[in-house]
Amino acid sequence: MPDHVIRVGDVEIMALSDGTLEFDLCNFFPTIPEERWRPHEAHLHDHHVRFNLGSYLIRADGRTILVDTGLGPRPKETPDVPWGTLLKDFQAKGVRVDEIDMVVMTHLHRDHVGWNLTDAGGRWVPTFPKARYWVSTKDWEACHAPDIQPTRYPNAPSCVWPLADLGLVEFMDGEHSVTRSITTVPSPGHTPGHMCILVTSRGERALVLGDAAHNPVQIQEPDWVSRADMDPDLTRQTRRALIERLEREQILVAAGHFQAPGFGRIVRLEGRRYWRGL
Ligand SMILES: [Zn+2]
Numbered sequence: 045m046p047d048h049v050i051r052v053g054d055v056e057i058m059a060l061s062d063g064t065l066e067f068d069l070c071n072f073f074p075t076i077p078e079e080r081w082r083p084h085e086a087h088l089h090d091h092h093v094r095f096n097l098g099s100y101l102i103r104a105d106g107r108t109i110l111v112d113t114g115l116g117p118r119p120k121e122t123p124d125v126p127w128g129t130l131l132k133d134f135q136a137k138g139v140r141v142d143e144i145d146m147v148v149m150t151h152l153h154r155d156h157v158g159w160n161l162t163d164a165g166g167r168w169v170p171t172f173p174k175a176r177y178w179v180s181t182k183d184w185e186a187c188h189a190p191d192i193q194p195t196r197y198p199n200a201p202s203c204v205w206p207l208a209d210l211g212l213v214e215f216m217d218g219e220h221s222v223t224r225s226i227t228t229v230p231s232p233g234h235t236p237g238h239m240c241i242l243v244t245s246r247g248e249r250a251l252v253l254g255d256a257a258h259n260p261v262q263i264q265e266p267d268w269v270s271r272a273d274m275d276p277d278l279t280r281q282t283r284r285a286l287i288e289r290l291e292r293e294q295i296l297v298a299a300g301h302f303q304a305p306g307f308g309r310i311v312r313l314e315g316r317r318y319w320r321g322l
Pocket of ligand 1: 153155156255301
């Protein structure tokens, strides 16, 4: 099996990517003094944090589900950006856009909704023509709030809002059963309605982490919040509880912003937790 595919019981999870994004440390983690990064240099690229823009394609219960849709097409003004590659990755991995029948978004930040829709000469059409689109009620409300939308959900007007007019939105709240094997796990903090996606099949389990963590360093330092975390205290609380559960129950993790393909586990060595890629 290629390293971008794992099996969880009867379910298959394939890692896809819309490319990468990089930020200066002080920009993305403004509250963490630089010297605290010194023991964690291995998680950096030339003093920058690099994010994979990961999506996961889940084949379960006869359905094909795409979790998150990246940052979206490259703007015409900046054709050289290192992202915008999701549909190319579909091709490279032999997946067609019309195979997707459910798009599930962990949250509605701009790097998770970018390919939802395609501009067909001034009108929006779904990029995944047979899919319906699942969003959490709380993020749906937040991305329509005039005081936070422009800064926190900048591309919602083009990538999220039109889904309603197209009649394609499905709402999820709390622990929502997406299919028999797939359940949402509310994990608020990064956004009010953030959801992790739990896969359970034949006694095996995996969790699509969403943005409950952005970098493996946060497994060791769960209190390090970034400027993208909308409620810092709730982010810390949620992340600590999740990490404890993932370690205790030895759940396989699919972390979309960690280095691709982002599959790994939380392990404990000499009393401290670490991320170990598969
Ligand atoms: Zn993100």
